[in-house]
Amino acid sequence: MASFNRDPQVRIMSLTDSEIKLQLSNADTALANSFRRSMIAEVPTLAIDDVHIEINTTVLHDEFIAHRLGLIPLTSERAAHFNYMRDCTCDAGCPNCVVKLELHVACRDAHQMEVTTEHLRSTLDGPDTSVVPVATAAERRDQSIQGNHIVICKIRQGQELKLTCYARKGVGKEHAKWIPTAAVAYEYDPDNALRHTFYEHPEMWPRSEYSQLTDDDKHEADYDPDGTADTFYMTVESTGAMPPEKICQSALESLFTKLVDLDNALEVLNA
């Protein structure tokens, strides 16, 4: 908990719909990495987990389509309000733990047709029509954004796909479809002053965007024997399921919950 005692600071350097760059200072690798791991594995999101296929006359087989559906990012900002199916009081899914999406597409004419996330409709009896594929959500927000829909499969005349999907809450460590991030990275020593890594040819290395070197001929900072990793330049890229800043918040929450649990457990143990 040393880094918490040091009062870690976060400075947001840039923020877009899909990416956040932040500087975490007064921290150490343990904290930074826990934060990173938490963003990948512990942030609850919603994803299609159960597919009931009624008609599938496409060229793709059932498992293949079900797998593709699972990977579609759904808007998960409200994921925190859902129950995990296993924790829910209901027997077989209720509006508190499941979102039902339906798809029924048939190709009637002689052209090739794309079945996309656009055709995936949340049903009216569902509690929450805000849980939709991200492209649909983007369209709702801004009418001018069109056509970012993910293709589920392509069909020809006479082919039909009819199915019902059940989206559930889950976390990334269970299955990658619940991972809200596309890439999470950090660096803490842009000029290699700490010499954690040995460079054979320092001149062959591209300079980091966080480099503080001013001299163009210098490729590596001087060795700092007493230095420690305490400033972390992080980049978080979202799949679109959640805005990047929400991912960070949610990750910190889950990290915090874990620490509180640990603290409580230790107290019980000591008592």
Add this chain to the structure above:
Amino acid sequence: MEAPFERIITPAERLKMKEKMQIDLRDITRAHVESFNEFISHNLPLAVEDLEPVMFDVNDQTVTTRIVGCSIGAPSLNSRVVSAQTDITPAECRQCHVSYKGNITLEIEINVNGHVTTVPRYVGQAPIMVMSDKCILSKLTTAQKIAKQEEAREFGGYFIINGNEKVIRMLMMARRNHPMALIRPSFMNRGFKYTEYGVQIRCVRPDETSQRLVLHLIEGGRCTLGFSIRKRQYLIPAILLLRALKDVTERDIYEAIVESDPTDSTLKEHVKAMLNAAPDNTYSQHTSLEYLGAMFRIELGMHPSISNIEAARHLLKQYIFVHIPQHDYTAKYDLLIAMIRRLYALKSGRVRADNPDSPMNQEVLQAGQIYGALLKEQMQEYLLAMKRFITMQVNMGREVDVGDQSYFRNRVFPTMPDIGKALDYFLATGNLKSTTGLDQMQAAGFAIVADKLNILRYMSHFRCVHRGAYFAEMKTTAVRKLLPEAWGFICPVHTPDGAPCGLLNHLTRHCTPQSKAVSPAVIKQLRQVVHSLGVQEVGMHRIEPPVLDVFLDGVVVGVANVKTIEAVALKLREYKVLGLHNVPEVLEIAFIPPAEGGVYPGLYLFTTPTRMLRPVLHLGTNKRELISSLEQVYLDIGVDIAECHRNHEKFGINYTHMEISKHGMLSVVSSFTPFSDFNQSPRNMYQCQMGKQTMGIPSQAIPYRADNKLYVLNSGQTPVVHPRAYNEYNLDDYPLGNNAVVCVIAYTGYDMEDAMIINKGSIDRGFMHARVLKTEIVDLVDRSGVSKAFGLLPRHRAENSDFLDDDGLPRVGIMVEKGDPFYAVVDEEQSNHIHRYKGEPARIESVRLLLASDTSTKREVQRIAITVSVNRNPIIGDKFASRHGQKGILSQMLPSEDMPFTESGITPDIIFNPHGFPSRMTIGMLIESMAGKAGCLHERFYDSTPFQFDEDDTAVEFFGEELRKAGYNYFGHERMYSGITGEELEVDVFIGNVFYQRLRHMVSDKYQVRATGPVDSRTRQPIKGRKRHGGVRFGEMERDALIAHGTAFLLQDRLLRCSDDSEATVCKSCGGVLSTTSIAQSAASRIRKDVCLSCKDSKVVKVRLPYVFRYLGAELAGMNINMSLDVSEI
């Protein structure tokens, strides 16, 4: 010349390029298809003509039977099948597991005492090669092929036998009509004083059947010609044959032979000895023929009415130099003289023995030729069978009326063999059942199943050439050697390691064996051209020595001085390349110049089929020329312009030819290995093997196939880095793997010893997902007729309706597990038998109703095919490989948060251990990694054709620069952080994109576990075999290990308790284990008591023994040895 290279290809350019570059996939099977077409259109009529009429006497009548015509019809169902429609498509055959065959009709001419009748006769069905002219697909467009449920790019070349795709493997044969000087110790076993010297010639008739002859040398100089009639060996003195062929004096023969070297006194002695070896009274052509005829008429089965002279002529026609037309005895004489001269030259050491294992002395026998030879033999056998049958009937005193056609129709023909069945058997088993042996050295292994595991494996079946099963057992490895003469014809890379190494080779991409014969008119014209260029007729002149022979397709067409011949060869080549004087483009012009101790010199011209041909660039005219393997040895062929110039300046070599492409020496499969020029050579060989075990998309008509097992990769990708050949063959139609981010570090230890770690997140997202389609055929047909039917009786419906429909067949789309109802059958007693599913959990993919069989007359549904789809997503224990012979086993699926990450947030898909590189030296994989990474960063493809980089223009420099341009480290290294601690790793990590293949060896097919289970009835030890739920052998060395460790309990547990532990009773007085038994104390009593039957004693104790010990006792007792145990209580 090949178009210049573009190293960088944008996706848009690639699409355009692909269309332009694409080659016709039919090139792959061209040799197979064309040889079959040639057989149907050209060889078959010639074979029919060449068949021997069969003469025999019936009472006072002489019957001559002959076949005057043979035709093979369009593919159809058997005529007995009750169906409105009899034509059949290949897709139907594959799905119904029947054969793709057409009717064979023979025109049989029966001549009874001059009264001739001709009857057409159906003699069975002949398998038809897919995509040959006889096949219904041959003329179809792509769209029509797809409508017929075929592959859009179906290339055929195989037969369909019982639903299996069967390929007749190409075989290496001795070059036809070409005398080869051999030194073979086994020749000495031919007879008394035989030497090891011989001259062999494999003569091939115009109908592509062959006859091998060997001219042997006997100590002292006599020669005999050996050949076989119906697998029996015969030797004829050469002098006798010379006399029989031409009416010449001894002096003529003497001079013809000695002429080549008049100074050699040994030669003269030898020739004299040979001349003296003639049998008595054979001093003229007439008497020689008379003698030969008398000797051979029985063996040849000659009718008594045929004279000895005619019998001898028959022998000369059918067995001696069969490539020469029967009446041209002079040509046969000249060839025999030439062979004798060659034999003496070999003996004297003036010339070297030819190497029969060298591709220069070989040609490739193709499907059409073997198939044709077999059919010809079967037709001949048909006539002989008729003779046998009728003669037998006569001998048995049956009424035989050969004058009556209905006698043949009703009595003879129905008992005749089915020719179709013989062909079917040949293709189904690959075994050759033949009375003559068809001049082959082997009797099995001709046909193989074209396994459609993936496109590489499938294609390579059509490109492989086997040296012959005979050589597989040979202890010497000389036959397996890769010779320089193979350059450009046989791929040096693509051969398996292990038993068939070097025997099972593959043709290079550009090599095509010639299938079509050149017409006799063109050859005649060619002969005139040769003479017009200054070659003189044999024996008509005096030419200034050294004089060499000119051969054309194994016929001595003339002689000329060396200088003249050299000029003739040059001129002929010019005519050939420019297409002048009707000189065929397939003509091979091999001028072998005289050299002391070299190969026997001469000018050898060939136009014959089955020679390997490949295109090169003729520099004189800048035109494409087809060359073959014998002439190649005597041509100067440069690899590229630079080499031509360099070697001309340095060594004064004047290149006449140049290669068309630098990588043209690779086979189809090996040309798909990226940057193979950077790898250590065995790794490329391994990749050729592994490429053929990869799971991909094997076919585009998967729903219309009924293979036992079909491995399908769910989402194959185009490799970012691929060689030119990939686009030429458009492998995008049949993808073979996934691109993966690979980092080379030792991480967690789960990547030791060729294991690999895969990112769990990648697998979750579909990396290498695959499935296996298994098809089971259920056949209810039995001999008693229709006694069973598919169906589910109403009383069983309720409990099974989740799985089965009322028709007794499984519901399509449902999941089944072991023990679930699979299909239901109702029998005559109206009882319902529900068959259960065995095997892994699967989904019912399809249920197909099939034709009962190709001979069935049943209309009821008696045969179905159920296809199930088994999910096979990667799990620990599955096998993967890059395209550089680097295979590994998945040992850990590491969560993505635990994976090391780069500063851009990339976590690798695969972690590869760095120890895999130093000893294996697969630099190609490193280059591919850099190129793949650069390709992803720049959104483009890179060409990885071998031999495009050199020392002045290195690949590392090129791709390093590309990486640097993208803002990455020049060497492809990146800083990485541990996913577990978050600390920077001490090393900079080599990370990039490599295309990975998933191999078909999966742990789900291999794992084996057992606690207790079935045991062997004799020893009571666990049985072996995964299928039967047996155990894994705990052998002697394993036992040694446990002893060494002192783990006595474990040892006892493995070897006794989990094996054949048993309670035995031993008699205390006699020590017998076998003599004890348990008997009831009294007739009414249930209490049993152990007694020794031999001692009549009840002092019997119980001990625990391995059951097999009892068996040992029984075996010993069988040899009259008593075994006795000394037991006492402790």
